[in-house]
Amino acid sequence: MDANHARLGEHLIVDASVHVQEGPLDLLPYCDEAWRPALQSIADNAKTAGIGAELWPPGLPGEATTATPEELKASVTERGVDLAVLCPTSLQKLSMVAHAEFASAVARAYNAWLTETWLRPEQGLLGCVVASAHAPADSAAQIEKYASHPGVVGVYLPGAAVDPLWGHRKYDPILRAAESAGLPVLLNSVEVMHPVFPFNTHGFDTSLARFTTSDPFSMMVNLIDMITTGVPARFPDLRVGVLGAGVTWMPFLSLRLDKVYLEKRREVPFLAERPSQYLKGYFYGSFPLEDAPNPDDFVTMVDLFEGENAMVFASGWPQDGYDSAEQILALPFSDEAKAKIVGGNALRLFNIDERGHRLSLSREAASR
Amino acid sequence: MNEGHVVGRLEEFPEGSHRVVTVGRRRIGVFNVKGTLHALPNLCPHQTGPLCEVKKVTGTTQSRVENDWAIEWAFDKEIIACPWHGIEYHVPTGRCLTFPEISIRSYEVSVDDGEVSVHF
Numbered sequence: 001m002d003a004n005h006a007r008l009g010e011h012l013i014v015d016a017s018v019h020v021q022e023g024p025l026d027l028l029p030y031c032d033e034a035w036r037p038a039l040q041s042i043a044d045n046a047k048t049a050g051i052g053a054e055l056w057p058p059g060l061p062g063e064a065t066t067a068t069p070e071e072l073k074a075s076v077t078e079r080g081v082d083l084a085v086l087c088p089t090s091l092q093k094l095s096m097v098a099h100a101e102f103a104s105a106v107a108r109a110y111n112a113w114l115t116e117t118w119l120r121p122e123q124g125l126l127g128c129v130v131a132s133a134h135a136p137a138d139s140a141a142q143i144e145k146y147a148s149h150p151g152v153v154g155v156y157l158p159g160a161a162v163d164p165l166w167g168h169r170k171y172d173p174i175l176r177a178a179e180s181a182g183l184p185v186l187l188n189s190v191e192v193m194h195p196v197f198p199f200n201t202h203g204f205d206t207s208l209a210r211f212t213t214s215d216p217f218s219m220m221v222n223l224i225d226m227i228t229t230g231v232p233a234r235f236p237d238l239r240v241g242v243l244g245a246g247v248t249w250m251p252f253l254s255l256r257l258d259k260v261y262l263e264k265r266r267e268v269p270f271l272a273e274r275p276s277q278y279l280k281g282y283f284y285g286s287f288p289l290e291d292a293p294n295p296d297d298f299v300t301m302v303d304l305f306e307g308e309n310a311m312v313f314a315s316g317w318p319q320d321g322y323d324s325a326e327q328i329l330a331l332p333f334s335d336e337a338k339a340k341i342v343g344g345n346a347l348r349l350f351n352i353d354e355r356g357h358r359l360s361l362s363r364e365a366a367s368r
Numbered sequence: 369m370n371e372g373h374v375v376g377r378l379e380e381f382p383e384g385s386h387r388v389v390t391v392g393r394r395r396i397g398v399f400n401v402k403g404t405l406h407a408l409p410n411l412c413p414h415q416t417g418p419l420c421e422v423k424k425v426t427g428t429t430q431s432r433v434e435n436d437w438a439i440e441w442a443f444d445k446e447i448i449a450c451p452w453h454g455i456e457y458h459v460p461t462g463r464c465l466t467f468p469e470i471s472i473r474s475y476e477v478s479v480d481d482g483e484v485s486v487h488f
Contacts, residue, residue, distance in 0.1 A: 233431065233437055234437060261466070262414070262454060263454035263455075265456060265466050266456070267429075269428070269429040269430045269431040273468065274467075
């Protein structure tokens with residue numbers, strides 16, 4: 001056990017991004033009857049699968065890394081994690097699905113499967129329900145349905161290839177429902193390219209090119225859209241998190257948005273402050289940790305957007321190259337900053353206490 | 369009231385007009401907004417741009433929750449935008465719209481026997 005691993009025990013570790021692996025047969029029993037044949041078809045004959053092939057391309061899915069919540073709990077504990085927030089794998093691509101009803105049905109099935117099968121708030125296994133962009137009213141109803149679930153700590157917004165972007169007012173019912181439920185929205189992207197999203201990147205040959213750009217580009221354009229369409233004005237109490245995109249683009253985005261805002265404020269009179277001020281109030285998952293050759297450089301990048309109060313540890317487990325909290329503890333942050341990044345900031349993002357209890361629910365219970 | 373410095377005759381500042389005058393080492397923008405004279409330094413605190421040398425005193429946009437955040441026209445003929453970077457100021461108050469924490473100073477203006485003076 002090295003020094004950093006030993007230090008894990010000193011800190012509360014919250015992992016904001018642990019992926020469950022939802023296969024079509026997992027979701028089938030939870031899915032509306034009309035769409036079960038589509039899920040069965042994907043499972044039986046993936047090579048010719050039609051509807052849903054965006055989520056489960058031919059040849060997939062493989063075996064899940066863990067089969068039960070107990071195994072998952074053991075796995076996260078082994079990595080020093082006290083509280084884990086579960087998010088999807090295949091449904092990261094939900095916005096790519098062409099068929100709106102299928103997409104909504106799969107999101108509902110996922111939410112039912114996740115809450116019944118995986119969430120164990122008493123053991124620190126928490127999770128986010130998925131909001132399909134296809135049917136905002138239906139997604140809002142899903143948020144309301146799970147608003148009082150003790151294990152549901154967020155609303156997951158699949159950002160890859162979403163069109164229009166998440167700032168569009170058609171999604172207001174989703175954001176309103178999240179804000180009312182006291183749940184943050186978590187924007188996430190995944191290695192996906194799309195002819196119009198974000199910009200001619202679909203021509204890339206390599207995963208190296210795609211993974212370098214797809215996630216941060218997606219998060220940047222969605223954040224820009226949310227800020228410039230006035231989400232902070234319309235939903236002042238909405239907490240926003242961004243997962244899977246790293247953080248080093250934040251200084252660029254903050255500076256650039258503020259620079260242009262000086263001259264274009266008239267377009268966005270609903271903003272009471274410079275865009276960077278809103279961005280600083282959002283939260284950013286650390287995965288993938290862009291550790292610079294000189295670790296001081298990375299710390300400087302984080303300081304530039306006051307990331308000490310905004311960055312949350314997210315492992316991305318079990319994706320390729322997932323990160324550990326030890327890597328953050330080994331960086332030359334102050335002890336106070338480390339404690340916030342590996343745990344404290346996530347408590348604020350998810351509005352939970354150190355045992356994973358939702359503070360809004362305990363307040364409700366106390367007032368009853 | 370501080371010492372007054374005569375900058376011209378009242379008829380040189382008709383309603384809706386603005387001029388930049390020189391008083392000693394200072395350049396000062398004098399504005400007649402709806403019949404009231406206002407004077408501001410011709411210096412944008414952002415990057416020292418010639419704030420008052422605008423072509424036109426305009427209005428700007430605003431957005432209110434009561435109107436579901438729709439974009440409305442407001443402060444008509446009361447707003448200047450610095451020619452360098454477009455940073456907006458409300459002439460009657462000196463309030464900066466882009467940086468809410470910033471207000472620029474306003475000079476007092478008096479009219480005595482048809483002569484306009486700024487005071488500092």
